[in-house]
Amino acid sequence: MLMKVDAASPVPLFEQLAASVRSEVSRGALLPGDRLPSAREVAASLTINVHTVLRAYQQLRDEGLVDLRRGRGAVVTDKARQYEPISLALPTLIAEAKRLGLSSSALVALVREEYNT
Amino acid sequence: MLMKVDAASPVPLFEQLAASVRSEVSRGALLPGDRLPSAREVAASLTINVHTVLRAYQQLRDEGLVDLRRGRGAVVTDKARQYEPISLALPTLIAEAKRLGLSSSALVALVREEYNT
DNA sequence: ATGGTTGTTATAGCGCAAATATAACAATAG
DNA sequence: CTATTGTTATATTTGCGCTATAACAACCAT
DSSP states (O other), X not given: OOOOOOTTXXXXXXXXXXXXXXXXXXXXXXXXXXXXXXXXXXXXXXXXXXXXXXXXXXXXXXXXXXXXXXXXXXXXXXXXXXXXXXXXXXXXXXXXXXXTTOOHHHHHHHHHXXXXX | OOOOOOTTSSSOHHHHHHHHHHHHHHHTSSOTTOBOOOHHHHHHHHTOOHHHHHHHHHHHHHTTXXXXXXXXXXXXXXXXXXXXXXXXXXXXXXXXXXXXXXXXXXXXXXXXXXXXX
16 A cells, blocks of 8 residues: 655645545556554654545545444445446546646646536 | 635636636637736725735746736637547546546546646 | 544644735826 | 726735644554
8 A cells, every 4th residue: 555645746635535535446456445544653764644545534534435433443344345436447548638738737627527417 | 807805715726716717718608819907906896905816827827828918918828729529538537437427626636736747 | 352444523724815004106087 | 978898006804724732532463
């Protein structure tokens, strides 16, 4: 379970962390039942605060992607299987966007806009 | 040219404004040569600051989507045509995402992640 | 049972970027 | 010439991300 973070990015750290997990899940690298590294571990290894990691975990819990319990840690739920099909539909769109010279933020904005319609 | 904004959203106002314009462009509702409403107009009608609107406009200019000049206003450029194909590829992905119960922010995060790969 | 691990909650403070508020300036249109 | 529009400058306020401590509660292994 690799987690990297870019402090210079405008994207909040906790968002980056959550995104990282989602990405692993959609790739099938994280399966239902798998356990994420403890928040304190991640925090120490990335030299960031525990709460920042926990905030990411709690966001994933709100999405139903992980189960969060004291003493046990964060465990990937069955919902993870749903993410797989998306990882197939995504590359097509991304390729198209890049071909048109669309920046990451512009594409993201379009997706967000289209979602609320 | 309808523009709406949600002050409660974590997405900055100027981003929402720019996104709104991009959306219209990709829908074909804004064509090359069309003029956006003046920054002062938009600001007044949404009860926000002029600079916030101008920041959105300047971002669109940096993307090459509008031409910005004093006295004249913001005019959509030829680049607008490029956005059209995307508006065809998008709905498929969005529909798929919604069917899987993916939240807007989760999908957006996946897109951003996949873009940098 | 006991002790260590893990998430949960609370409180406080710092820094930065978004947004606001004024104001003067420069190019364009009519 | 005048009104309109974007540009630039400066200052202030506000909210959020992140950090820092610290205590607490559930779970696990021994």
